[in-house]
Amino acid sequence: MYNSILRHDPNLSQRIEATLFLPTSVFQPKLAIMTTRKRSGSGSKRQLKEKVVQIYESFFKGEDPSLGNPNFWEELFLLKPKVSSLEAEIQKLNGEQLVALKENINTLFKHCIVTLGHEHHIRVVYALQTLCALIHSIYKKTSAEFGFDVINILMGFDVSDEMMQMLLDHCSNFLTGEYPTSLKALCLKLLLVLVTGTDNVSQNTLLEYLMVNIIFEALIQLLNEPANRAQHGHDAVLLLTLLVNYRKHESTNPYIVKLSILDDELALNGYGQVITSCLTDFCRQFMAQHMEPQSASWLSSLTNMVGNMFVSEEGGVRTQQIRANNAVLVALYEAVHLNRNFITTLAHTQTDTSAPPSPSNTLNSSQPTPDLSVPPIVDIFAQPSNLLVTFFQYCSIVMQDTKSEASVNNVKLCFLILTCISEDQYANSLMHDVSLVFKVQLHRLPMRHRKVAPDKASPSQPLASTLLDLLVEFIMSHMMKKLPMELYLHCVGVIHRVLCYQKRCRVRLNYQWKELWTALITLLKFLLANENHLAKKMNIFHLALQVVNIFNLFITYGDTFLPSPGSYDELYYELIRMHQVFDNLYSMALRYSTNDGEFKDNALRLTNSLINIRAIINHFSPKIEAWLASQGLSTPSEDQILDVVRKNYDSLTLKLQDSLDQYERYTEKPRHAAFFTAMVRSVVNDTRQNIDFASLELQTILQEFSSIS
Numbered sequence: 001m002y003n004s005i006l007r008h009d010p011n012l013s014q015r016i017e018a019t020l021f022l023p024t025s026v027f028q029p030k031l032a033i034m035t036t037r038k039r040s041g042s043g044s045k046r047q048l049k050e051k052v053v054q055i056y057e058s059f060f061k062g063e064d065p066s067l068g069n070p071n072f073w074e075e076l077f078l079l080k081p082k083v084s085s086l087e088a089e090i091q092k093l094n095g096e097q098l099v100a101l102k103e104n105i106n107t108l109f110k111h112c113i114v115t116l117g118h119e120h121h122i123r124v125v126y127a128l129q130t131l132c133a134l135i136h137s138i139y140k141k142t143s144a145e146f147g148f149d150v151i152n153i154l155m156g157f158d159v160s161d162e163m164m165q166m167l168l169d170h171c172s173n174f175l176t177g178e179y180p181t182s183l184k185a186l187c188l189k190l191l192l193v194l195v196t197g198t199d200n201v202s203q204n205t206l207l208e209y210l211m212v213n214i215i216f217e218a219l220i221q222l223l224n225e226p227a228n229r230a231q232h233g234h235d236a237v238l239l240l241t242l243l244v245n246y247r248k249h250e251s252t253n254p255y256i257v258k259l260s261i262l263d264d265e266l267a268l269n270g271y272g273q274v275i276t277s278c279l280t281d282f283c284r285q286f287m288a289q290h291m292e293p294q295s296a297s298w299l300s301s302l303t304n305m306v307g308n309m310f311v312s313e314e315g316g317v318r319t320q321q322i323r324a325n326n327a328v329l330v331a332l333y334e335a336v337h338l339n340r341n342f343i344t345t346l347a348h349t350q351t352d353t354s355a356p357p358s359p360s361n362t363l364n365s366s367q368p369t370p371d372l373s374v375p376p377i378v379d380i381f382a383q384p385s386n387l388l389v390t391f392f393q394y395c396s397i398v399m400q401d402t403k404s405e406a407s408v409n410n411v412k413l414c415f416l417i418l419t420c421i422s423e424d425q426y427a428n429s430l431m432h433d434v435s436l437v438f439k440v441q442l443h444r445l446p447m448r449h450r451k452v453a454p455d456k457a458s459p460s461q462p463l464a465s466t467l468l469d470l471l472v473e474f475i476m477s478h479m480m481k482k483l484p485m486e487l488y489l490h491c492v493g494v495i496h497r498v499l500c501y502q503k504r505c506r507v508r509l510n511y512q513w514k515e516l517w518t519a520l521i522t523l524l525k526f527l528l529a530n531e532n533h534l535a536k537k538m539n540i541f542h543l544a545l546q547v548v549n550i551f552n553l554f555i556t557y558g559d560t561f562l563p564s565p566g567s568y569d570e571l572y573y574e575l576i577r578m579h580q581v582f583d584n585l586y587s588m589a590l591r592y593s594t595n596d597g598e599f600k601d602n603a604l605r606l607t608n609s610l611i612n613i614r615a616i617i618n619h620f621s622p623k624i625e626a627w628l629a630s631q632g633l634s635t636p637s638e639d640q641i642l643d644v645v646r647k648n649y650d651s652l653t654l655k656l657q658d659s660l661d662q663y664e665r666y667t668e669k670p671r672h673a674a675f676f677t678a679m680v681r682s683v684v685n686d687t688r689q690n691i692d693f694a695s696l697e698l699q700t701i702l703q704e705f706s707s708i709s
Helices: 002-007 013-019 027-033 050-058 072-076 082-089 095-100 101-116 121-143 149-155 157-175 183-197 207-212 217-226 226-244 255-263 265-290 298-309 315-324 326-338 340-346 388-396 406-422 425-431 463-477 484-506 513-529 538-563 565-577 579-593 599-611 611-631 640-647 673-690 697-709
Strands: 034-040 043-048
Touching: 013 034, 034 298, 050 082, 072 101, 072 388, 072 611, 082 121, 082 425, 095 640, 101 149, 121 183, 149 157, 157 183, 157 207, 157 217, 183 207, 183 673, 207 565, 217 226, 217 255, 217 265, 226 265, 226 326, 226 673, 255 326, 255 484, 265 315, 265 340, 265 388, 298 599, 315 673, 326 340, 326 406, 326 463, 326 640, 326 673, 340 388, 340 425, 388 406, 388 484, 388 697, 406 425, 406 484, 406 673, 425 463, 463 484, 463 513, 484 538, 513 565, 513 579, 538 565, 538 579, 538 599, 538 611, 565 611, 565 640, 579 599, 579 611, 611 640
Parallel strands: none
Antiparallel strands: 034 043
């Protein structure tokens, strides 16, 4: 395996032998130099210290180990870096000592970059590992109590432009050229170390160099090629996402510009496949963990349910699993938000068998292994699928839990992505296309007031129907004293946008609209029942107004998008049947609108929005009662009520309400800017903690180089 390297340097094996620690009698004189005495409880014992560790120690004492040895730097990068020792030496130093060692650190940094152009790949890999450890350690010191500048300590201001250009040129070359997988992987790790150096990515001054020496094309090329995407897709997408978020609202960010105009179909599909693979991984693990043997009793189900109630919210595996997907969700959000061309990939059937790795290799290492004794289930992932199908299923899982802050943030991010999708004309056309039907397994939360059958995939239907099913499920399963108000507003907002598209394009979706109406009326009932508690903490009138306006949209324009006249009749039937809810809602809103309270204006708008619903109730109720009296009936059937409704449409007078089909277009700034800053900070912290840039073994590296040669 050494042949290809020895062809370039016949003396390489002797040089490696001379520099690596080998515990044999042949090298005993050298070992005597590399030993220190350490006492243990059993007496004196020799503790052997590797040569590279001795070099680090002398280096950070201010010494110059290269004096008298012109081959020092070439020999140093034949020694496998001891990352933990290098970091330990830097962490020992205080601020003054580190500044005093600036010249030595600058020299080490410079020679690492120069070595990246060496013909021997082992030296290149070890130089990269040294750079990772050095930069990572200096960042850790700057994030502590010391105020010195990382650029000055690492390379010096006077040569920083030149050094960073050389570094990033080498990185682009490694990522785009015919180089081993291990070298590309380590190069990406180095870039992640650079990008995640500070908690707030916008405060990372080193990223200014990446704004000048742009690596966008190199990352996109990785996503273009199936083999590279399978190995490096996740890291490439993660890097792009973090770079897009660098000072995104403060200055022109070239990565935002390039991502927004990217029209390379292969690259966009590759980007989407990375996200799909990660979310699919999460869904598979969830299904494996929640499947029980068919013989499991109700007692075991109850035991599992009770046990789950006491799992730690913030520190449990579930929270870590959810946090691990924040990175790909932010990546999905940025693509949907910035790039209109990416919308075409949402419904693109995934056929590439080179599935990219999920973040489980770095962020989900603590996940339990699925129980192989569990009977297999129907694998919906084996069926034709796409990013939207996977994303809807993922949402149905994470939306079950809104108890922890991490979960709420993840669900909010999902709703913001759905908001962007539901505002896009082309995305809506895809979701409403009756020729694009999919089976999507939506998971439902077990609750006391309903029985949930074993999870089954929905029937083949347009994705718009699946989206509405998802939103109805969220409405029905989160009515709690600690009401997630913001999430409900996002949920209702997505419903409104979908209906506006249907009204505007006269699309008649064959959907069970009664389920949506029932969910919305149930939500109003909950707000009324918990008025005293909720009205003290949040603006329930704004949410109620959004719900009522959805009903007004159906009343005013339902004839343009409901699938049949019968559906319109059923709407009126539900409004009349549940008239007490709307009567009580009007009374509550009227009461608050006449007081000088905090929500007076919202309550007044709510009373005005109920005018048509109250007109329908007041118009049909007497006619139904009169018909019942004439027939001598007390319990009419639904068909009999519907017949009365149909015969009395002509005498009904409604008021035309303005702007029912209008909504405020989504913008990130200023309303959600702080949220995304916090989400990106979370992604940065998780990524930084899980970067492993010392994992490459010499054996693996040599094998890869030999195969390429």
